[in-house]
Amino acid sequence: MSVRYVTRKVFGSLATLLFVICFNFFLFRIVSNDPVATLFRGRNLTDSQRDELTHQFGLDKSIWGQFVDYLEQTAQLNLGRSYQTNQPVWDEILDAAGPTIALVGVSAILSAVFGVMLGIAAAWRRRTKTDYTVTGFTMTTYSMPDFWLGMLLLLAFAVGLGWFPTGGIEDPASTATGLSKLADQAQHMFLPALTLTLAYLGEYAIVMRSSLLDTMREDYLVLARAKGLRDILVRNRHAVPNALLPVVALTAINFGFVLSGAIAVEAIFSWPGLGLASYEALQGPDLPMLQGMFLVFSAAVIFFNLLADLLYGYLDPRVRRA
Amino acid sequence: MSPEEHFLRVRDLHVTYAPRGAAIPAVRGVDLDLHPGETLGLAGESGCGKSSMAAALLRLLPKGTKVTGEVLLDGEDVLKMKPGRLRAVRWTDLAIVFQGALHTLNPVQRVGDQIGEAIRLHSKDGRVRVSTRVGELLELVGLPARRARDYPHELSGGQRQRVLIGLALACEPRLLVADEPTTALDVMVQAQVLRLLEDLQKEFGLGIIFITHDLSTLADLSDRIAVMYAGRIVEQGPAEQVFTHAAHPYTRALGAAFPVIGDPAFRMNPSGVPGDPPDPRFLPSGCPFHPRCSAAVDICPSTDVELWPAGEGRRAACVHVSGAPQTTSLRAGPSPAPRARRTP
Amino acid sequence: MNAVAAPSPRQITWQRRRRALAAAWRDFRGHTPGMVGLIVLALIILMALAAPLIADESGLRAINTTENPTWASPSEFGPLGTDNFGRSVWTQFVWSARISLVVGLAATLIAMLIGSVVGIVAGFLGGIVGSILMRVTEWFLVIPFLPLAIVLAAILGPSILNIIIVIGITSWPSTARVICAQVLTLRERDYVERSRALGASNWHLMTRHVVPNVAPLILANTTLTVPVVILSEATLSFLGFGDPANLSWGTMLDQAFQFGAITQEAWWWFIPPGVGILLVALSFTLIGTALEEILDPRLKERG
Numbered sequence: 001m002s003v004r005y006v007t008r009k010v011f012g013s014l015a016t017l018l019f020v021i022c023f024n025f026f027l028f029r030i031v032s033n034d035p036v037a038t039l040f041r042g043r044n045l046t047d048s049q050r051d052e053l054t055h056q057f058g059l060d061k062s063i064w065g066q067f068v069d070y071l072e073q074t075a076q077l078n079l080g081r082s083y084q085t086n087q088p089v090w091d092e093i094l095d096a097a098g099p100t101i102a103l104v105g106v107s108a109i110l111s112a113v114f115g116v117m118l119g120i121a122a123a124w125r126r127r128t129k130t131d132y133t134v135t136g137f138t139m140t141t142y143s144m145p146d147f148w149l150g151m152l153l154l155l156a157f158a159v160g161l162g163w164f165p166t167g168g169i170e171d172p173a174s175t176a177t178g179l180s181k182l183a184d185q186a187q188h189m190f191l192p193a194l195t196l197t198l199a200y201l202g203e204y205a206i207v208m209r210s211s212l213l214d215t216m217r218e219d220y221l222v223l224a225r226a227k228g229l230r231d232i233l234v235r236n237r238h239a240v241p242n243a244l245l246p247v248v249a250l251t252a253i254n255f256g257f258v259l260s261g262a263i264a265v266e267a268i269f270s271w272p273g274l275g276l277a278s279y280e281a282l283q284g285p286d287l288p289m290l291q292g293m294f295l296v297f298s299a300a301v302i303f304f305n306l307l308a309d310l311l312y313g314y315l316d317p318r319v320r321r322a
Numbered sequence: 323m324s325p326e327e328h329f330l331r332v333r334d335l336h337v338t339y340a341p342r343g344a345a346i347p348a349v350r351g352v353d354l355d356l357h358p359g360e361t362l363g364l365a366g367e368s369g370c371g372k373s374s375m376a377a378a379l380l381r382l383l384p385k386g387t388k389v390t391g392e393v394l395l396d397g398e399d400v401l402k403m404k405p406g407r408l409r410a411v412r413w414t415d416l417a418i419v420f421q422g423a424l425h426t427l428n429p430v431q432r433v434g435d436q437i438g439e440a441i442r443l444h445s446k447d448g449r450v451r452v453s454t455r456v457g458e459l460l461e462l463v464g465l466p467a468r469r470a471r472d473y474p475h476e477l478s479g480g481q482r483q484r485v486l487i488g489l490a491l492a493c494e495p496r497l498l499v500a501d502e503p504t505t506a507l508d509v510m511v512q513a514q515v516l517r518l519l520e521d522l523q524k525e526f527g528l529g530i531i532f533i534t535h536d537l538s539t540l541a542d543l544s545d546r547i548a549v550m551y552a553g554r555i556v557e558q559g560p561a562e563q564v565f566t567h568a569a570h571p572y573t574r575a576l577g578a579a580f581p582v583i584g585d586p587a588f589r590m591n592p593s594g595v596p597g598d599p600p601d602p603r604f605l606p607s608g609c610p611f612h613p614r615c616s617a618a619v620d621i622c623p624s625t626d627v628e629l630w631p632a633g634e635g636r637r638a639a640c641v642h643v644s645g646a647p648q649t650t651s652l653r654a655g656p657s658p659a660p661r662a663r664r665t666p
Numbered sequence: 667m668n669a670v671a672a673p674s675p676r677q678i679t680w681q682r683r684r685r686a687l688a689a690a691w692r693d694f695r696g697h698t699p700g701m702v703g704l705i706v707l708a709l710i711i712l713m714a715l716a717a718p719l720i721a722d723e724s725g726l727r728a729i730n731t732t733e734n735p736t737w738a739s740p741s742e743f744g745p746l747g748t749d750n751f752g753r754s755v756w757t758q759f760v761w762s763a764r765i766s767l768v769v770g771l772a773a774t775l776i777a778m779l780i781g782s783v784v785g786i787v788a789g790f791l792g793g794i795v796g797s798i799l800m801r802v803t804e805w806f807l808v809i810p811f812l813p814l815a816i817v818l819a820a821i822l823g824p825s826i827l828n829i830i831i832v833i834g835i836t837s838w839p840s841t842a843r844v845i846c847a848q849v850l851t852l853r854e855r856d857y858v859e860r861s862r863a864l865g866a867s868n869w870h871l872m873t874r875h876v877v878p879n880v881a882p883l884i885l886a887n888t889t890l891t892v893p894v895v896i897l898s899e900a901t902l903s904f905l906g907f908g909d910p911a912n913l914s915w916g917t918m919l920d921q922a923f924q925f926g927a928i929t930q931e932a933w934w935w936f937i938p939p940g941v942g943i944l945l946v947a948l949s950f951t952l953i954g955t956a957l958e959e960i961l962d963p964r965l966k967e968r969g
Contacts, residue, residue: 016808023809027817143893143947145900148919148940154928166929220428223420226382227440228412237439238428245430260810264901268923278813282906285820294817297810305808317430317473 005313013306020298025070028291029063079295080288084280089292092277097296099169100266100273103189104258107196112251114197115204116244122205123212123243124235134205142202147264150195154268157191164191167270192269196262200254207250212243245316249308256304260297329529330356330379330416330497335391337374337383337553346602348374350553351391354531358496361523361530363540363561365576366550369599372533375550376499380412395497414444417490419500422483422507427474433485434460434470440492459488463518480511487518497529504539516543537576541565549573552600552610555629559636569638571617609641617642693960700956707949710942714763721757740934747934750925758913759938765914766943769830770896776834777895778888781841786880788842789849790872800846806839812901819907826909833898841887848883852876882961889954893947900943915939 073079079089115138122134141149158166165171170184215221216239224234259274266275274293281289337349349371356362366372377383379393381400393400395415403411420426427436437459438452445452457467463484474482483503490498500519504512520543523530532543540547541561548558549572557570568574597614600606606613612622621641629637630644673681694700713720738748746755788799815836822828852858853876861871902908903916910917922928922936 016805019805020809139951140944140948143897143951144944145897145904145916145919145940147901147904148936148943151919151923151928151936151940155931155933159928159931219420219423219426222377222382223418223426224428224439226380226412226418228409228414228443229439230409238431242428242430257810260812263812264904267905278816279905282816282820290817294813297813298808301808301810315430318475 006310009306009309009313013302017299017302020302021071021074021295022067024291024295024298025067027294028287074295079292082281082289083286084289089288092289093274093292093296096272096274096277098273099271100259100262100275103192103266103271103273104196104255104262106189107193107200108251108255108258110193110197111199111201112204112247115201116208116247118201118205119208119210119247120212120235120240120243123209123216124239126213131209135209138202138205140202141198142206144199145264146195146199146261147268149199150192150265150268153191153195164188169272189271192265192271195265195269196258199265200258203254204247204250208243208247211246212239215239215243218242245312248315249312252304252308252311253301254304256301259300329358329396330354330531331392331394332375332379333392333394335375335378335393336389337371337378338388339374339384340386340388344603348553348602349378352550352553352555354548354555356497356529356531358529359523359527360546361532361544363544363547364531364533364550365535365537365540365547365573367535367576367599369602370550371553371602372550373501376418376501376531376533379499380416380418381408382418410444413440413490413495414493415495416497416499417493417495419483419486419490419498419503421502421505422479422486424474424482426486427482429474432471432473433477434472437470437485437489437492440489444493455492459492460485462491462522463488464514479507480515483507483511483515484518487515487522491522491526494526496527497531499531499533501533502535503532505534505536512539519543535576537565537573549576552605553602554610554639556611556627556640557632557636557638558629559633559638563633563636569632569636569643570611570640571615571642572611573638575614575616609639690960694956697956697959699952703949703952703956706945707953710763710946710949711767713760714767717760717764721754721760737930737932739932746938747932749921749927749932749935750930755935755938758918759915759942762913762915762918762939763942765826765909765912766896766899766916767946769826769833769899769914770892770946772830773833773837773895773899774888774892776830777837777891778841778884779838780835781838782845782880782884784838785842785845786849786872786876789846790853790868790876792850792853796846800843803839803842803846806836807843811836811898815898815902816905816907819902824907824909826912829899829902829907829909833895833902837891837895837898841884841891844887845880845884848880849876852879882957886954886957886961889950889957892950892954896943896947896950915942 077090079093081087082089082092085092118134118138122131125131154166158164165188167188169188170181171188174181174184176184218239221234221238224238225231229237262273263275263278265271266273267279270276274296277289278293280286281293332352332354335349335352335354336347339346339348352371352375354362364372364375374383378389379400381389381403383389389401391401395411398411400408400411427433434453434456437456441452441455453470456470460467460469465481465484465488469477469481469485474485477485487503503519504515507515516539519530519532522528532540534540537547537549544561546558547561547564548555549564549570550556551572557564557568557573559569564573565577568577600610600613606623608621608623608625609615609618609627612618615622617640619641625641627639627641627644629639632638632643694704736748736750736752738752740747746759748754749758784799784803788796788803790796815832818832818836819828822832858871858875861875866874899914900916900919903914904920904923906920908914908917908920916939918939919936922932922939927933927935
C-alpha cells in the first residue's frame with residue numbers, strides 16, 4: 001500500500017475528527033448555555049457565589065475563549081466532570097468502555113461470520129429454497145428493533161426458562177474470581193450478545209449475497225471451471241475472495257456504528273457499558289458525560305472508517321498498487 | 323494416432339439456453355471435425371452461436387442449458403462423461419483461450435498463481451516444480467518469467483492475451499479453442515499474437531479452433547474455415563477457397579465487410595451486411611439468411627437449406643449451390659460482386 | 667381542415683410515461699414478495715385509518731376501573747389485554763399505528779427531499795459547490811446517528827413534530843450520496859451534452875432530463891429508507907424521547923419496559939407493538955426490493 005494512500009486517508013480522518021470536536025462544542029452550547037445553573041439546580045446561590053463559580057468554570061470568558069479552553073482540555077483528555085458522579089468523564093468512559101467493547105466485539109465477529117456464511121449459501125444456490133429461507137429470515141431479523149428482540153429473549157430465556165440472568169455483567173453477590181468469574185460474566189453476556197448478533201447478521205448476509213451474485217457473473221469463474229476445478233473450490237477460491245472485499249469494509253465500518261447503536265440493548269440488559277452510561281446520562285441530563293460520549297462515539301466511527309479504508313486498500317491489489 | 327484420424331468430432335450439437343422457462347436455441351445442429359496439427363477457423367457475427375459452441379465442448383454452459391448431440395474427444399463423448407472424468411479431461415485434452423478482457427482473469431490473484439493452479443490441479447507427479455514450469459510457460463509466450471508476480475490489471479491487453487495462451491498450454495493439451503483471442507487488440511498486437519499461435523502450433527502439433535468474426539484473420543492462419551449463421555454452419559471448406567471464392571452469400575458479405583483503406587471504388591460501394599442477425603427465438607422461415615441476402619430468390623423462404631456439396635471438400639447451405647432451379651430474385655437491383663481482398 | 671391535431675411533445679411524453687407506469691405495475695404484480703409487502707402494508711394502513719371505529723379512543727386514558735383490570739392477559743380482557751394502568755393494549759396498538767406510520771412517512775419525506783436536492787445539485791453542478799456539498803454529506807455520515815439524534819431531541823423537546831424533524835435531518839446523507847453518484851453518471855450521457863449544445867440552461871437540464879431519470883432510483887431508495895426511519899423512531903421513543911401525549915409503538919415499548927412488563931411476563935403488552943414495527947418495516951423492505959428489481963433489470967436477471 002503506497003505511503004501516499006495511507007497518509008491521505010489518515011489526514012482525512014484527522015480533519016474529520018477535528019470537525020467533530022468543534023461541532024461537539026457548539027452543539028452542547030446550544031443545549032445549555034448556563035451550566036452553573038444546571039449544576040447547582042435546587043440550591044440557592046447568591047449572586048456573588050454564582051459569579052465566582054462562573055469564573056471558576058471559565059464561563060465568564062467569551063465563547064471563543066471558552067472554545068479555546070475546550071480545545072486545550074480535550075487535547076489533554078480532560079473532558080470535564082460528570083454531574084451525576086462528580087468523577088472525571090474520561091475515567092467514567094474508560095470504566096464503561098471495557099464491557100461495551102467485549103459485548104460489541106463478540107457480537108460483531110459472530111454476526112459477520114454467520115452473516116457471511118448465510119449470504120454465501122443463499123447466493124450460490126440462488127432461487128432455491130435455501131436462498132428464499134435465508135433471505136426471508138435475514139430480512140425479518142433486520143426489520144425488527146434490536147431492543148425488542150432483546151426483550152423477547154429476556155422473557156423467553158431469563159424470566160421464563162430461567163436459563164440466564166436478567167441483567168448486569170455479573171452476579172453482584174458472587175465473590176468468584178478468575179475463571180469462574182469469567183464464566184459468570186460470559187453467562188451474563190450470552191443474551192445481549194445473541195440479541196446483537198441476530199440483529200446485525202441480516203445486513204452481512206444481504207450484502208454478501210449481493211456481492212457474491214455480482215461476482216458470480218464474472219468471466220474468471222468460467223475460466224476456473226474450465227481448468228477443471230470442482231464447484232466448491234471455484235466458489236471458495238475465486239468467487240468468495242472477490243465478493244468478500246466490500247463485506248470486509250462493511251464490517252469495519254459497522255463496528256464503529258454498532259458501538260453507539262447498542263445503547264438500547266445495553267439498557268434492556270443493564271449491561272454496564274458506554275450505552276448504559278449514555279442512557280443514564282440522558283436522565284440527568286449529565287451534560288459533560290453526554291458531551292464526552294458523543295466525542296468518543298464519533299471518534300470510534302472515524303477510527304473504524306479509517307481502518308476499513310486501509311484494510312480494503314491492503315486486500316484489493318487494484319487499490320494497493322494505486 | 324495417425325494424423326488422418328479425427329481428434330475432435332462433433333455431431334449434431336444443439337445448445338438451447340433456458341432462462342426462466344424460455345427456450346433460446348443458440349446452436350442448432352453443428353457437425354465439426356478437427357485433426358491434430360490442423361487449424362479450423364470458425365467465423366460469424368456476434369450471436370451466431372460460435373461462443374456457445376465453444377463453451378459446450380467442455381460443458382461450461384450455465385446450469386439448466388440443454389446440450390444434445392455428440393462431442394467425441396479421442397472417441398470419448400464429453401457430454402456423457404461423469405463429473406470426475408470431465409474435470410480430468412478439462413484443460414488436459416482441450417483448453418480454451420478466452421478473450422483477454424480484464425475480468426477473464428481473477429483480479430485479486432497473481433497471474434503466476436492462476437497458471438500454477440492449473441498445473442497443480444492436473445499434475446500426477448507431486449514433485450513438479452510449479453514455479454519453474456510457470457516461468458517456462460510465460461517465456462514460451464514471449465513474456466519475462468518475473469511477470470508471474472503481476473496482477474492482471476498491471477498487464478496490457480496484449481500481455482494478458484499471452485498469459486491466457488500460456489495458461490491454456492499449461493497441461494499440454496492437444497487441442498486449443500481460441501475464442502476471439504485478438505478481437506480486443508490493436509492491429510499490431512493482433513499480428514504478434516497470431517504469429518505466436520502459429521509458432522506454438524508448429525512446435526506442439528496442436529489442433530486449433532480459431533473463433534472470430536473477422537474473416538480476414540482466418541485466411542492466413544486456418545487450414546479450413548467454417549462459417550456460422552443463426553446457430554448452424556452455412557459454409558465450410560479449405561480456407562483459401564472459402565475466402566476468395568465464397569459459395570454462400572453470407573460468407574461473401576462477411577469477407578467484404580471490412581473497408582479497404584484508400585480504395586475509392588470501395589468507398590463508393592461499401593458492402594457490408596445490412597440488417598441485424600436474427601433473434602434465435604424468431605428465426606425466418608426456410609433459409610435464415612434470406613431477409614438480408616442480396617442473392618435471395620423466391621424459393622429461399624420456403625426451402626430448408628442443408629450443407630450441400632459445393633466443390634472438392636467444400637459445402638454450403640445455399641440454394642444456389644444445391645442445383646435447384648432458380649426463378650425470380652427477391653431483391654431489386656444487382657447483387658454486389660464478390661471482392662477478393664488478397665491475391666492467392 | 668385539420669381533423670385532429672397531432673399530439674404535442676408534452677402529451678407524447680406523458681403518454682409514454684403512463685405506458686411505462688402501466689408496464690412497471692404489471693411487473694410489480696408478478697413479484698410475489700413485493701405484492702405480499704404491499705398487501706400487508708395496506709392492511710395496516712387500513713387498520714390505522716379505521717382506529718376510531720375499531721377501538722374507542724377513550725380507552726387510552728381509562729385507568730384502573732373495575733372494567734379495566736390492570737395486567738390483564740388477553741384471555742381475561744380481550745383482545746390484547748391491559749397494561750399496568752389498566753388501559754387496553756389493543757386500543758393503544760391501533761392508535762399508535764397512526765403515529766408510527768405518520769412519523770415514519772413524514773420523516774422519510776423530509777430526508778428524501780433534502781437528500782435528493784443535495785444529491786442532484788451536487789452531482790450535476792460538480793465543481794466547488796458539488797465538492798462542498800459532498801464533504802458536508804460525508805461529515806454527517808461519520809457522526810453516529812443515535813447520539814446526534816438524542817442530543818437534537820433533547821434540545822428540541824419531546825413532540826411528534828420534533829421527532830420527525832430530528833430523524834429527517836439525520837437521515838438524508840445516505841440518500842444524497844447514492845443520488846449524487848447516479849447523477850454523476852447521467853451527466854456524462856450524450857443526451858445531456860446534446861441538450862446543452864442546443865442551448866438548454868442548467869435548470870432545464872436538471873428538471874427535464876436529470877430528475878425524470880433519477881426519479882425511479884429516488885422512489886426505490888425512499889421505500890427502502892422508510893424501514894430505517896421507522897426503526898429509528900422506535901429507538902428514540904424507547905429511549906424516552908417520544909411524545910407522551912401521542913403514543914407510538916416505540917413509546918409503548920418504552921412504557922412496557924419501564925413498568926416491568928418483562929418481569930411481569932406481560933408478553934401481550936410488548937409483543938404487539940414490536941410485531942407492528944416489524945411488519946411495517948418488512949413490508950416496505952419487500953416493496954422496495956421489488957421496485958429495485960423492476961427498475962434495474964440487471965438485478966432481476968442475476969437473481
